[in-house]
Amino acid sequence: MGQELAGPVPCYDLAFTFEITGPLRPEVFEAAFLDVVERCDSLRLVIKEEGGVPRQRVLAAGRRGLQHVDLAGAADPRAALASWIAARVSEHPLDLSLCSFDSALIRLGPEQWCWYFDQHHIAGDGWSFGRLFRELAATYELALAGRLSEAPALPAFEEYVRAAAGPRPEIGTPTGDRDSAFPSAGDATVRERRLVRPLGRSRSARLRALSRHEDLRALSYPLFLLQFFAVATAVYLHRLTGRREIRMGVPFHGRIAGPFEDVVGLLQEVQLLELAVEPGDTVSNLAARSSREVWRILSSSRRTEPTTPASEEVLLNLPNVTFADFAGLPTHAEWHHTGYGDGHRKLFLHVHDFDGTGELTLLFDGNEGAFPHGRLERSASHFLHVLDQLLEDPGRRVDAVVLPTEEERRELLALAGEPAPELPPGTLVDWFEERATRDPSATALSFRDRALTYAELDASANRLAHRLRRLGVGP
Numbered sequence: 001m002g003q004e005l006a007g008p009v010p011c012y013d014l015a016f017t018f019e020i021t022g023p024l025r026p027e028v029f030e031a032a033f034l035d036v037v038e039r040c041d042s043l044r045l046v047i048k049e050e051g052g053v054p055r056q057r058v059l060a061a062g063r064r065g066l067q068h069v070d071l072a073g074a075a076d077p078r079a080a081l082a083s084w085i086a087a088r089v090s091e092h093p094l095d096l097s098l099c100s101f102d103s104a105l106i107r108l109g110p111e112q113w114c115w116y117f118d119q120h121h122i123a124g125d126g127w128s129f130g131r132l133f134r135e136l137a138a139t140y141e142l143a144l145a146g147r148l149s150e151a152p153a154l155p156a157f158e159e160y161v162r163a164a165a166g167p168r169p170e171i172g173t174p175t176g177d178r179d180s181a182f183p184s185a186g187d188a189t190v191r192e193r194r195l196v197r198p199l200g201r202s203r204s205a206r207l208r209a210l211s212r213h214e215d216l217r218a219l220s221y222p223l224f225l226l227q228f229f230a231v232a233t234a235v236y237l238h239r240l241t242g243r244r245e246i247r248m249g250v251p252f253h254g255r256i257a258g259p260f261e262d263v264v265g266l267l268q269e270v271q272l273l274e275l276a277v278e279p280g281d282t283v284s285n286l287a288a289r290s291s292r293e294v295w296r297i298l299s300s301s302r303r304t305e306p307t308t309p310a311s312e313e314v315l316l317n318l319p320n321v322t323f324a325d326f327a328g329l330p331t332h333a334e335w336h337h338t339g340y341g342d343g344h345r346k347l348f349l350h351v352h353d354f355d356g357t358g359e360l361t362l363l364f365d366g367n368e369g370a371f372p373h374g375r376l377e378r379s380a381s382h383f384l385h386v387l388d389q390l391l392e393d394p395g396r397r398v399d400a401v402v403l404p405t406e407e408e409r410r411e412l413l414a415l416a417g418e419p420a421p422e423l424p425p426g427t428l429v430d431w432f433e434e435r436a437t438r439d440p441s442a443t444a445l446s447f448r449d450r451a452l453t454y455a456e457l458d459a460s461a462n463r464l465a466h467r468l469r470r471l472g473v474g475p
Helices: 002-006 026-039 077-091 126-144 157-165 200-210 221-241 283-300 375-392 406-416 428-438 454-470
Strands: 013-021 045-050 053-058 067-070 101-109 112-120 190-198 245-252 269-276 314-317 329-336 347-352 361-367 443-447 450-453
Touching (some): 026 101, 200 375, 221 245, 221 347, 269 283, 361 375, 428 454
Parallel strands (some): 067 101
Antiparallel strands (some): 013 329, 245 269
């Protein structure tokens, strides 16, 4: 079990805050929250070990309520809130044997509130947070009207499993309890750091306009964003490493359409998205390939259980959830990083619009071992520079996209002391292949009394590459 291996650290916690402005009634909020807990089996999930085997159990009643915290009297309530959240996330990892969530309603001032909700990833995913938020808001409105008893039943995770996979054998199930084997979780635990980079109004508007480009259109804007950011990630990784076969993990919510589409629980599937960058590719070419790859995944990802993520170096996550208002009251949502990761990947790139403003925010979560000494900041800067070039011209050749920003280029030229020569677009391999095609009999290498033409060197390199691939060597 990943959490047991990780120890008492919150590497699997999903901690959110929802700042709510307006005349919120805390006693009604608490009644609504407790009612949602009673109607949602995933919020009553605990993990018990039996004979060394971890098992999920759904309690008959919730064991944890809603804590009330008052920071309105602090000299700086906002600073006090930031300190409270940091301490709560890092110092209070969830004990799954007791409860799979932690929650508090925090008063910041007159008509200023903050709902803190931290759920273990085994009990929910990003889609679940959106569903819980909407359900709590609707239940709060019913409670305000004195009609709390009219709150509808929620689709149960257990019922979803039965509908998706049919009856499961119950092995060693005590009477009255519902259980199943706990799915495999992550490996090593590492420290991570998060950079927040808002795209702003201008970039976000250009993205929206680009979604109407005839070569880039998708069935929906969220689907366009997934395809486009997959292209941006592939171009960035290709220009960074020179690799042509780009692989990244992409989470999909994994729900069955219909009555179980909004079920709360961990149904997320991390699928492998692969893009091949071919010589001469344009952004539009790669976007068409990305569209086909996304549809391939969507058509084959109807699984009955969440899957264990593959250990790809990069994960691209676009949670399609918004928290624009709570029962008509303006709301601002924020996802708080715990400072830990499960060690599967070196970089997580999250793209979201939690507040529903139309302006996207990028979150770069970097493994501290892979991104020391400001390297995460530089990587984020290079990714945004790649993104700007793609937004500027979707017909741009991929090999014409550059990583260094204009400021970095000026710094490098200043260090060199003279202007750098203009280089043709492409990589060193591209230049060699072009010369071998154009002038195969020209001398490419000479040593003492031996010389190789471009054609001979190209053939020799190909033979070596094929032999290495047969031996299992790969990028």
